[in-house]
Amino acid sequence: MADKLKFALALALLVAGVVGFYLLSEQALVLRVLSVLAGVAAGVAVAWFSEPGRRFVGFAREAITETKKVVWPSRKETVQTTGLVFAFVVVMAIFLWLTDKSLEWVLYDLVLGWK
Structure with a gap:
């Protein structure tokens, strides 16, 4: 239950940051962007201490580790494949165009007799 409350609070903080962006429409853009960033930071901070947040952080770390294991193609391989x-x-495209024109010729000229 506590994790659900933490998650709801994190979402509320995120929404508050976005709402702050629109409520501060008369203020400088820097303040508006800082409002959103503060809401995101506060939401992430609260979510960090919930069990789903910790699981997500673990998943993200494992994803980064797996990404480092990938053997990326060289520039030459990429250019050749492209x-x-x-x-x-x-x-x-040439094959489909030839097929289309052949069927058009067969249907319109030979079968229907339209010239």
């Missing part, structure tokens, strides 16, 4: 994709798209 070139192959473009070439395939061009070949498919």
